[in-house]
Amino acid sequence: MKEIFKSPVVEMRILLIVFLFALSFTSFSQKNDLGSWSVINTKLNLSSKWSLFNELQLRSQSFYNNFFYYEIKGGVSYAINKNFSFLLGGGKYMTYTNYGNFEKPVTSDEWRFWQQITMNHYLERIKFEHRYRIEQRWYKNGDYRNRFRYRLAAALPLNRKKIEPGAFYASSFNEVFFTNTEPFFERNRFFVGLGYQFEKYFTLQPGWVYQYDYRNNEGTGKHYFQLTLMFELNAELNKSKKIPINED
Numbered sequence: 001m002k003e004i005f006k007s008p009v010v011e012m013r014i015l016l017i018v019f020l021f022a023l024s025f026t027s028f029s030q031k032n033d034l035g036s037w038s039v040i041n042t043k044l045n046l047s048s049k050w051s052l053f054n055e056l057q058l059r060s061q062s063f064y065n066n067f068f069y070y071e072i073k074g075g076v077s078y079a080i081n082k083n084f085s086f087l088l089g090g091g092k093y094m095t096y097t098n099y100g101n102f103e104k105p106v107t108s109d110e111w112r113f114w115q116q117i118t119m120n121h122y123l124e125r126i127k128f129e130h131r132y133r134i135e136q137r138w139y140k141n142g143d144y145r146n147r148f149r150y151r152l153a154a155a156l157p158l159n160r161k162k163i164e165p166g167a168f169y170a171s172s173f174n175e176v177f178f179t180n181t182e183p184f185f186e187r188n189r190f191f192v193g194l195g196y197q198f199e200k201y202f203t204l205q206p207g208w209v210y211q212y213d214y215r216n217n218e219g220t221g222k223h224y225f226q227l228t229l230m231f232e233l234n235a236e237l238n239k240s241k242k243i244p245i246n247e248d
Contacts, residue, residue: 033222033223034062034063034223034224034225035059035060035061035062035063035222035223035224035225036058036059036060036062036063036064036224036225036226036227037057037058037059037209037224037225037226037227038057038058038059038226038227038228039055039056039057039226039227039228039229039246039248040055040056040057040228040229040231041053041054041055041228041229041230041231041246041247042054042055042230042231042232042233043230043231043232043233044233044234045232045233045234045235045237045238046234046237047237048079048237048238048239049078049079049080050076050077050078050079051076051077051079051238052074052075052076052077053074053075053076053077053089053247054072054073054074055071055072055073055074055091055246055247055248056070056071056072057069057070057071057246057248058070059224060101061098061099063225065101066098066099066100066101067096067101067102068095068096068097068098068102068103069093069094069095069096070093070094070102071091071092071093071094071248072091072092073089073090073091073092073093073112073247073248074089074090074091075087075088075089075090075247076088076089079239082120082239083119083120083121084117084118084119084120085117085118085242086115086116086117086118087115087116087117087118088113088114088115089113089114089116089247090111090112090113090114091111091112092110092111092112093108093110093111093112094106094108094109094110095107095108095109095110108139109139109140109141110137110138110139110140111137111138112135112136112137112138113135113136114133114134114135114136115133115134116131116132116133116134117131117132118130118131118132118242120242120243125156125157125161125162126154126155126156127154127155127156127243128152128153128154129151129152129153129154129155129173129242129243129245130150130151130152131149131150131151131152131153131175132149132150133148133149133150133151134146134147134148134149135147135148135149145179145181146179146180147177147178147179147186148177148178148179148180149175149176149177149178150175150176151173151174151175151176152173152174152175153171153172153173153243153245154171154172154173154243155169155170155171155195155243155244155245156169156170156171157169158170163195163197163244164197164200165197165198165199165200166197167196167197168194168195168196169194169195169196169197169244170192170193170194170195171191171192171193171194171195171205171207171243171244171245172190172191172192172193173189173190173191173245174188174189174190174191175188175189175190176188177189183214185214186213186214186215187211187212187213187214188211188212189209189210189211189212190209190210190211191207191208191209191226191245192207192208193205193206193207193208193226194206194207195244197244199235200232200235200236201231201232201233201235202229202230202231202232203229203230203232203244204227204228204229204230205227205228205230205244205245206225206226206227206228207225207226207228208223208224208225208226209223209224209225209226210222210223210224211224228245228246230244230246
């Protein structure tokens with residue numbers, strides 16, 4: 001069985017089946033209910049401690065239609081050891097009306113800066129990642145807000161002992177968002193997906209996201225099909241054990 005999973009042809013077929021299964025899931029959802037969430041994450045390792053990252057995101061209200069949101073962000077991280085790291089980041093976040101593709105008016109024009117700490121622990125082959133983030137948010141209309149986020153993520157390699165080239169893995173996370181003003185709770189984001197690492201420098205991860213927003217004493221939820229492409233340059237320098245999940 002192990003020899004079968006090690007075959008590149010078989011691995012590619014399995015990945016294709018996983019991807020088609022994810023797409024077939026969308027056919028059972030109304031287009032107005034299932035949005036798309038595309039992510040391209042690029043990381044450049046400068047040493048075993050320091051790295052830079054850039055991430056682009058694009059979201060739509062319908063399945064790859066009615067695009068209403070994009071973000072461009074980047075930052076620098078420092079790994080104290082393989083299970084503990086700091087990160088400073090910042091970016092531009094734009095939200096348009098919910099109808100059409102980037103149809104004006106712009107409903108939110110935001111610059112954001114954040115600081116975060118990431119810690120890992122293990123339960124046999126399952127890796128858990130705790131991420132704590134503090135955000136400062138400036139809006140074009142003059143508003144300023146703070147936000148506090150905690151994300152618990154987990155990853156399990158399926159056909160290897162660890163996530164490495166040729167490995168399929170299952171991943172999931174749940175993240176809660178709070179502000180410093182009432183009602184304090186702002187959002188919950190849940191993700192579950194499957195990933196495959198082709199090479200040390202390239203990982204593909206399709207999955208499903210459910211985001212619940214609580215505003216004006218009312219809550220609304222949204223389902224997304226998410227596809228994440230992760231590139232890592234100078235991957236051989238990476239000594240950290242970060243779960244391969246997008247930065248946001």
